[in-house]
Amino acid sequence: MTTIVLLSLLGLITLITGLFTIKRYILPIVVSGLLVVFAIHTSSISIINENGPMFNNMMKFDQFSILFSGLILLLTVLIVFQTQKFEGETDIPLPELLTLFLFAITGALIMVSYTHLVMLFLGIETLSICLYVLAGSRRSELSSNEAAMKYFLMGAFASGFLLFGITLIYGATGSFHLAMISAQIQNPAIANSPMLIAGILMVLIALAFKVGAVPFHFWTPDVYEGSPTLVTSFMATVVKTAGFAAFFRLFFLAFSHTPPMWNQTLWVICALTMTLGNITAIYQNQVKRMMAYSGIAHTGYMLMAILALNQVAVSGILFYATAYALATIALFAVFITLQKNYKLDSIESFNGFAKKNPFAAFVVAASLCSLAGIPPLAGFFGKFYIFSLALKQQNFWLVIIAIINSCISVYYYFRIIVAMYMKKAMDEQTIEIDRMSYLVLIICMLASLVLGLFPDLILSLNA
Amino acid sequence: MNQLIIFILLLPFLGFIINGLGAKKISRNLAGIIGSGTVLASFILSVVAFNGILQGSLPSSPVSLFTWIEAGNLRIPFSFLVDRLSVLMMMIITGVGFLIHVYSIGYMKEDEGFGKYFSYLNLFTFSMLLLVMGSNFVVMFIGWEGVGLCSYLLIGFWFKNNAYNNAASKAFIMNRIGDLGFLLGIFLIYHTFGTLEYSAVFEKAKMLPSGDSTLLWITLFLFIGATGKSAQIPLYTWLPDAMAGPTPVSALIHAATMVTAGIYMIVRSNIMFTLAPFTMGIISIVGLLTALTAALIAISQTDIKKVLAYSTVSQLGYMFLALGVGGYSAAMFHLMTHAFFKALLFLGAGSVIHAMSGEQDIRNMGGLKKYTPITFITFFTACLAISGIPPFSGFFSKDEILAHVYASNPILWIFAVIGAMMTAFYMFRLLYLVFYRDFKGSDKQLSHLHESPYVMTIPLIVLAILSFAGGFINIPESLGGTAAFKHYLDPILEASNQMHSSINELSHQAEYVLMAISICVVVLSILFARQKYYVRGEEPAMEKENLPMMVRLTRNKFYIDEIYEALVVKPIHLFGDFLLRVIEKLGIDRLVNGIGNSVIFSSKNARLLQTGNTGFYLFAMVFGIIIILLFNLIR
Amino acid sequence: MVSIFYFLSFLAVISAFMVVIAKNPIHSVLYLIMTFFAIAGHYVLMNAQFLAVVNIIVYAGAIMVLFLFVIMLLNLNTDAEQNKSILIRLTGIVAGGILMITLIGAFKQVSIVKDTTFYASGQAYDIGLVKNLGNTLFKEFLVPFELSSILFLAAMVGAVMLGKKDIK
Amino acid sequence: MITIFILFFPLLASLLFLFSGNENAKKIALGISVIELAVSIFAAIQFIPDSNVQFALHVDWIRTLGISFHVGMDGISLLMVLLTSFLVPIIILSSFSKEYANAKSFYFLILLMECGLQGVFLSQNTFLFYIFWEVALIPIYFIAALWGGDKRIQVTLKFFIYTILGSLFMLIAFIYLYLQSPTQTMDFQSLYQIALSRSTQGILFWAFFLAFAIKMPIFPFHTWQPDTYAEAPTPGSMLLSGIMLKMGVYGVIRFILPMLPLGMEDWGNTAIVLSVIGIVYGSLIAMVQKDLKRLIAYSSIAHVGLISAGIFTLNAQGLTGGIIQMLSHGLCVVGLFFVVDLIKKRTGTRIITELGGIAEKSPALAIYFMIIMLGSIALPLTSGFIGEYLMLTGLYEYNPYLAGIAGLGIIFGAVYMLNMYKRTMYGLSPLQSSEFKSLSMAENTALFALSASILWIGIYPETFLHLARPAANHLLEIAKH
Amino acid sequence: MENGISTITQIIPPNFYLILSSLLFCIGIIGVLIRRNIIVVFMSIELMLNASNLLMVAFSSYRSDGAAQVFVFFSMVVAAAEVAVGLAIIVMIYRNIHSIDIKELSKLKW
Structure with missing residues (x-):
């Protein structure tokens, strides 16, 4: 809770500093603030076990929430690092932009620690509203407008389902508390109630929308493309992580006793998501769209962990989300610079990049390999873990679909690598990347490698 | 004694290494001396070993160098066996080989690849020795493939000529086809007997009943191997083409030694063949067919070496015929005499070609008698020997084969005699066309005509003596001889002889009649050749003319290729x-x-x-x- | 009582339907307000009087007025909207209809186990009162209440940022 | 310790590139690989020829999953390590006369690949095995895709995706086995003890077989191979064919044979039949190829077909023969590529019909080429014979007819190899080869080393057989239980 | 009928409210699907939210649980915040393209 309070305070402070002309200090304030929050947050790990449910069962800061909150905070730091160069990309001033980021992750933190459906609803909405604004933050750009509009309309539509679903679940079980719901569901009369079934499915649909699963993924490519790249990066990483955490938490804490009903549906969604995501990504020429589809595909992989739905799967999602986020952030960090340079969204902007900036190109290549699941990078271990979760559940066909999809994904990830290393550049100039981005790249790179080699660093956290 | 055996083998190998590595640096003379010297030393050692065997001082158990391959229960030692059969082969190989080496010094004098040539020759001798000395089928196979490689290298020795290279490849590949058969035979032997050592295999094979189907397959596979190496139908076509190499090579590889490998192999595993009568039938028929076909083709060939090549094929056919009817010792005997006179024929032909500055077409020769007297005399000796005129060596060996054949099946004998007749005809056709009447070549060639140097003629003379006298070691009992050679091989053929005693059924009178008939037929055919090519002076038709059907067919080798x-x-x-x-x-x-x-x-x-x-x-x-x-x- | 229920239900459904099919956005807004009133009536029926009032104040009073403002501001008070093609509209209606049938079919026999003790104690009729609601809100729901301020703040900042004419 | 050194030395030592220029890169790389070779030889000398895993290192790694860092070598691993350490310097030597753009990266990738390959052969744990399996793939992809021919981009990507597909099937097989293992570890030894039902073994067999069949490649999974060999720069082709292909065979030996005896019973026959088809198929196509590299590629399919057929027979001869043939094929195919590269550098062409008469210009090359070619067509007293003889014996024990068909390979092999030799080395030289630089020091060394080892294995195979035999017998014992 | 306050929940079975809310909810969906005017689409979504609210209150009454009614407060809060942002977005879009037709903005595709 301290974390959430501090974070909202930090948001307020940022907003207020915006009033004064001390813009130069804003970024350091936010970054150091986030780091302080993170430090305080981690120090609370030691007292997890004493933390019971808090505030009338509204939230519970258990291991799960601590881990995911930590991840979200760190990823946000990586993204906030890059806001400096991002100024001017949006029509929103930096302080407000940062405030929105901070409020968004406040929502995200709520999403990973709720034990009450109202908190889930509030968390999702806080996050979403910030994102609607962020997506439209290039106000004069039509694409940004369109992204905001699409995201907003569809998001609100999905919220309707979420609310209706929550209502139905409440109707069936008489409670908003996850633990109570779980207890009620043990009663077969309630478990078989059509209200409950419809409720769970509608919540599932709403959450599937948030994480971008087929057939509720349609917003993703358009919104990713239209939004400012940094926001895309944020959406693809932090938001998706929070979405999965919320998804998993809900189903793990509340619905784990009713698998036959929803997990067939989720199975199909999962298979469709990876397949459609990967297949569509192949033909994309726009980097951001491609990454959006790749994100959809990764959603599919992560859904496999939700299908497993046990304590071990937490590590799976956590690890996978980390690996995926690190690689994605690194890729987008480079792409922002390229985009600035060439005013071009297509893969061609990567042409010959290896000659222009070997280090950055190397990081991008490594990130792509990580995404493609090639050892010894973190992405591989994530896949390994998820596959073993699925195999433990005897989900053979899903794993085979996943494998074939992994192969397909290699194709489009390697298109960028091919462009960087084997295509002729459009011009001769070298491309410099600012220092903050270098820092981000180095961190992402090292983290990917270290986590790939020593996955215990994360896995052991969820003991 | 062991060292001795190993030295027989190692010396040619040493020669190969020295000449091979130092091909550029060693002078020609030295290379020649090393090349022939090592083989001579091997020969002397072989004779010593032979002596040792006769004396009984040489143990006839295998000498193992080291374990070569071991996997599971398969264990193949690198070991050698010197017994009556192999020592005989060793002497032929090194002896005839030595003469050819010496001859080559003269023949190849001008060639730029002199050192390389000698190293190949030595490698060949080494491989052939390995083939005959191995104490198991795999070591034999090493030599078996080794001679194939050497023939490939030597046939394509003048590698700038693509036709020669094709001939070389053809030889290797044809051999490989046979080798696969051999290899399968080896597998089946291992599969059946669990070992590949001769002694163990034959010991176990003896226990099997005659006509056993496994043995049938083993022998068939081995025979396929033999047809490849020994140029039998259907794998014989490489041998005539193999004349592309330098002529001494033809003498060494394709007449005297390599092609005899198949015969050696069958004689070596005689017990298995004896117990497989069906295979024996096939062998005799294939042998006879080969003998006749090749003889027919030889009659109309116009290239001196091609004639000799087909004659080789034909003679090999005879040997297989002998094998097929169980005359192992007869085949070995013919192998030996054939080595003498065929080497002589080839070397003589080489001498002729040398004199003719490389010309090989007999239609451009003639009247060489007066220019190259030594060559003529030795060549003439060889012709008499191969035709089977008593008391030349060929007479005794061929007659023994014919006797065996007759004893086995008179119809086969009739064809065999026809073959002998043709042999005599084409040999004398060759002789008359080359050495008699007038010279038909160009003036330039005429001005160059000369007898070969001594280094070439001495081997000819030695071989002529052998061709003449070689038969005396096996004068049949019917002619008052001791059949020493036959008895020499008896220990090897002991088991087979117990089952095959047909030869003994033939009375001395019958043998006399057979001899008389064959001599008559041969003499008649020689006279016919003389009439046709000497008296009437007919000449082989040129290619373009309209040839009679039969001539065209044979001229073109029945279009087999x-x-x-x-x-x-x-x-x-x-x-x-x-x-x-x-x-x-x-x-x-x-x-x-x-x-x-x-x-x-x-x-x-x-x-x-x-x-x-x-x-x-x-x-x-x-x-x-x-x-x-x-x-x-x-x- | 029952007839009021049916009347309000009928009103809600009809006006909701009119929201959807009205050509002029202003009409839609007005029909929507009517729907809200009908829903508020239901709230009253269910003894949720406070919520009924809030519904009218917040929804009909604030939110819909905001809509009206925007429509006026953008000068959209005509029926200039181009219709989607018949086919699409039909598909939309069919899709919604199927969904409706599915849901209604599923919910046909739903029953809720009533906690009779509440009725006996009489507390059941009081939950909708301000006092009780206030208690629940500020005790049990204190955290979401506080946190919704962040939501509002974010929405405010966002709305200002997006809606402002020029930011420099 | 020695295993760790062999495993990571190439990688760590390649840090030297950070301090060197491109021009010295090749020398540094050569030095590193030679040290690696020396250490491998030292390990071989220290090795006690029995079936135990030696020089093992067993450290906890991913505790939560029970995965440990477990490396070590038995006889088979040792031979493969030796092969790798031996071939890498030769491969580096082959590049000596050519200046590769960005040489540091080039040699770094080669050394990285060496690290990956050694890792594959040294792993005693499937997780580690898989990681190195893929680590070996990345550098070769880049080597081929960055320094390759004109069509390299599509071709290498196809290769990459194809092999990844196979590996992923292997990965799920690993995971499945891991989940089945009673102790939940991924060590080979514990996986060997899992008892699985027949049908499961069948499925796992195919999962493994696909991975290895694509890697080797076995007909009909070979379609990536000729193109990739042809497009890759020669060092790349050498790495691919000389060592990487052995990973597939090694995988079969390590996993399919000991772990899936029932799967072998059901499907081993299919695998052998496919392999034998591959022998004939590869040979026949090699016979009509005009491009030297493609010819070697197809010949490689044929040879590998025989190796896999031999190994799948699951008897001592076939298995031992397969192991020896892995060495032999590595030497021969690297030698062939070496010669082809040499010819290409000097004449500018790889098309058979445009070549000729090289024997006259460079007799030394002719001799080396001859020895390598003879090794490749399995002439006795060359390495090829030992392997092929044993494998054919094994195959014959398994099924005589298949042995007969497989034996056709030695005939066809002779046909296309001799033809290749004839057309390139013999005859008269066309214009292109009129000037032919004699062999450089580096080339001479490499070719001499290759030829000498081909003859060594051929004449005294016991040096290597006695290392392989205990391990092979041990595997067969496991397979029987 | 104690306290003089009659309650509908004793007369009307709960599935009536379920069906009513489902009807309203689906009408909202239909509105979302068939309209092109963003504002009307948005209003349809509000209708969906209100349908949920109605059901929530109904459940609250049937279960005599105040928590659900408080939940409705929060849903109103969220709706209000969404409306604020949503209308801001609409205004922004209108400024740029002078239209609020949902079809006008379909540049991001494929």
């Missing part, structure tokens, strides 16, 4: 082409690329789902929701 080309080589190539173009490119590649392309194609279409229209997206979402709810709520 063309038939093989059309029936085997072309189809295989076409099939390979088909595999590449259809199966590989259109089938497998298409399939794999097709899968890839179909993914891309579906991507191309799947992305169209993303219409950009929010209304459509909402529709799609709702459809998804409807489907999910329908499936779960309405059951």
Whole structure:
């Protein structure tokens, strides 16, 4: 809770500093603030076990929430690092932009620690509203407008389902508390109630929308493309992580006793998501769209962990989300610079990049390999873990679909690598990347490698 | 004693290494001396070993160097066996080989690849020795393939000429086909007997009943191997082409030694063959067919070496015929005498070619008698020997074969005699065309005509003496001899002889009659040749003229090469082409690329789902929701 | 009582339907307000009087007025909207209809186990009162209440940022 | 310790590139690989020829999953390590006369690949095995795709995706086995003890077989191979064919044979039949190839077909023969590529019909080429014979007819190899080869080393057989239980 | 009828409210699907939210649980915040393209 309070305070402070002309200090304030929050947050790990449910069962800061909150905070730091160069990309001033980021992750933190459906609803909405604004933050750009509009309309539509679903679940079980719901569901009369079934499915649909699963993924490519790249990066990483955490938490804490009903549906969604995501990504020429589809595909992989739905799967999602986020952030960090340079969204902007900036190109290549699941990078271990979760559940066909999809994904990830290393550049100039981005790249790179080699660093956290 | 055996083998190998590595640095004379010297030393050691065996001082158990291959219960030692049979072969190989080495010093004097040539010759001798000395089938196989390699190297010795290279490849590949048969035979032997050592295998084979089907297959496989190496139908066509190499090579490889490997192998494993009568039948028929076909072809050939080559094939056919009827010692005996006179013939031909500055077409020769007297005399000796005129060596060996054949099957004998008749005819045809009447070559060639140097003629003389006298070691008992050679081999053939005693059924009178008939036939055919080519002076027709059907057929070797080309080589190539173009490119590649392309194609279409229209997206979402709810709520 | 229920239900459904099919956005807004009133009536029926009032104040009073403002501001008070093609509209209606049938079919026999003790104690009729609601809100729901301020703040900042004419 | 050194030395030592220029890169790389070779030889000398895993290192790694860092070598691993350490310097030597752009990266990738390959052969744990399996793939992809021919981009990507597909099937097989293992570890030894039902073994067999069949490649999974060999720069082709292909065979030996005896019973026959088809198929296509590299590629399919057929027979002869043939094929095919590269550098062409008469210009090359070619067509007293003889014996024990068909390979092999030799080395030289630089020091060394080892294995195979035999017998014992 | 306050929940079975809310909810969906005017689409979404609210209150009454009614407060809060942002977005879009037709903005595709 301290974390959430501090974070909202930090948001307020940022907003207020915006009033004064001390813009130069804003970024350091936010970054150091986030780091302080993170430090305080981690120090609370030691007292997890004493933390019971808090505030009338509204939230519970258990291991799960601590881990995911930590991840979200760190990823946000990586993204906030890059806001400096991002100024001017949006029509929103930096302080407000940062405030929105901070409020968004406040929502995200709520999403990973709720034990009450109202908190889930509030968390999702806080996050979403910030994102609607962020997506439209290039106000004069039509694409940004369109992204905001699409995201907003569809998001609100999905919220309707979420609310209706929550209502139905409440109707069936008489409670908003996850633990109570779980207890009620043990009663077969309630478990078989059509209200409950419809409720769970509608919540599932709403959450599937948030994480971008087929057939509720349609917003993703358009919104990713239209939004400012940094926001895309944020959406693809932090938001998706929070979405999965919320998804998993809900189903793990509340619905784990009713698998036959929803997990067939989720199975199909999962298979469709990876397949459609990967297949569509192949033909994309726009980097951001491609990454959006790749994100959809990764959603599919992560859904496999939700299908497993046990304590071990937490590590799976956590690890996978980390690996995926690190690689994605690194890729987008480079792409922002390229985009600035060439005013071009297509893969061609990567042409010959290896000659222009070997280090950055190397990081991008490594990130792509990580995404493609090639050892010894973190992405591989994530896949390994998820596959073993699925195999433990005897989900053979899903794993085979996943494998074939992994192969397909290699194709489009390697298109960028091919462009960087084997295509002729459009011009001769070298491309410099600012220092903050270098820092981000180095961190992402090292983290990917270290986590790939020593996955215990994360896995052991969820003991 | 062991060291001695190993030295027999190692010396030629040493020569190969020295000449091979120092091909550029060692002077010609030295290379020649090393090359021949090592073989001579081997020969002397072989004679010592031979002596040792006669004395009984040489143990006849295998000498093992080291374990070569070991896997599971398969254990193949690198070991050698010197017994009566192998020492005989060793002496022939090193003896005749030495003479040919010496001859080569003169013959190859001008050649730039002199050192290389000698190293190859030594390698060949080494391989051949390995073949005969091995104490198990695998070591024999090493030598077996080794001689194949050497023949490849030596046939293609003048590698700038592509025809020669083709001949070399052909020889190797034809041999390889046979080798596969041999190899399968080896596998089956191992499969059946669990070992590959001669002594153990034969000991176990003895226990099997006659006509055993496993033995049938083993022997058939081995025989396939033999047809390749010993140029029998259907794998004989490489041998005539192999005349592309330097002439001494033809003498060494394709007359005296390498081609005898098949005969050696069958004699070595005689017990298995004796117990497989069906295979024996096949061998005799194949042998006879080969003998007749090759003789027919030889009659109309115009290249001096081709005539000799076909004659070799034909004579090998005789040997196989002998083997087929169980006359192992007769075959070995003929092998030996044949080594003498065929080497002599080839070397003589080499001398002729040398004199003619490389000309090989007999239609351009004639009257060489007065220019190259030594060559003529030695060549004449050889002709008499091969035709089987008593008391030349060929007479005794051929007659023994004929006697065996007659004892086995008189009809086969009739054909065999016809073959002998043809042999005499084409040999004397050759003799008359080359050495008699007038010189028909160009003036330039005429001015160069000369007798070869001593280094070449001395081997000829030695071989002539051997060709003449070689038969005396096996004068049959019917002629008052002791048949020493036959008895010498008895220990090797002991088991087979117990089963095959047909030769003894033939009375001395019958033998006399047979001898008389064959001599008459041969003399008649010689006279006919003399009449035709000396008295009447007929000449082989030139290519362009309209030849009678039979001549055309034989001149063109019954078109066997063309038939093989059309029936085997072309189809295989076409099939390979088909595999590449259809199966590989259109089938497998298409399939794999097709899968890839179909993914891309579906991507191309799947992305169209993303219409950009929010209304459509909402529709799609709702459809998804409807489907999910329908499936779960309405059951 | 029952007739009021049916009347309000009928009113809600009809006016909701009119929201959807009215050509002029202003009409839609007005029909929507009518729907809200009908829903508020239901709230009253269910003894949720406070919520009924809030519904009217917040929804009809604030939110819908905001809509009206925007429509006026953008000068959209005509029926200039181009219709989607018949086919799409039909599909939309069919889709919604199927969904409706599915849901209604599923919910046909739903029953809720009533906690009779509440009725006996009489507390059941008081929950909708301000006092009781206030208690629940500020005790049990204190955290979401506080946190919703962040939501509002974010929405405010966002709305200002997006809606402002020029930011420099 | 020695295993760790062999495993990571190439990688760590390649840090030297950070301090060197491109021009010295090749020398540094050569030095590193030679040290690696020396250490491998030292390990071989220290090795006690029995079936135990030696020089093992067993450290906890991913505790939560029970995965440990477990490396070590038995006889088979040792031979493969030796092969790798021996071939890499030769491969580096082959590039000596050519200046590769960005040489540091080039040699770094080669050394990285060496690290990956050694890792594959040294792993005693499937997780580690898989990681190195893929680590070996990345550098070769880049080597081929960055320094390759004109069509390299599509071709290498196809190769990459194809092999990844196979590996992923292997990965799920690993995971499945891991989940089945009673102790939940991924060590080979514990996986060997799992008892699985027949049908499961069948499925796992195919999962493994696909991975290895694609890697080797076995007909009909070979379609990536000729193109990749042809497009890759020669060092790349050498790495691919000389060592990487052995990974597939090694995988079969390590996993399919000991772990899936029932799967072998059901499907081993299919695998052998496919392999034998591959022998004939590869040979026949090699016979009509005009491009030297493609010819070698198809010949490689044929040879590998025989190796896999031999190994799948699951008897001592076939298995031992397969192991020896892995060495032999590595030497021969690297030698062939070496010669082809040499010819290509000097004449500018790889098309058979445009070549000729090289024997006259460079007799030394002719001799080396001859020895390598003879090794490749399995002439006795060369390495090829030992392997092929044993494998054919094994195959004959398994099924005589298949042995007969497989034996056709030695005939066809002679046909296309001799033809290749004849057309390139013999005859008269066309214009292109009129000037032919004699062999450089580096080339001479490499070719001499290759030829000498081909003859060594051929004449005294016991040096290597006695290392392989205990391990092979041990595997067969496991397979029987 | 104690306290003089009659309650509908004793007369009307709960599935009536379920069906009513489902009706309203689906009408909202239909509105979302068939309209092109963003504002009307948005209003339809508000209708969906209100349908949920109605059901929530109904459940609250049937279960005599105040928590659900408080939940409705929060849903109103969220709706209000969404409306604020949503209308801001609409205004922004209108400024740029002078239209609020949902079809106008379909440049991002494929």
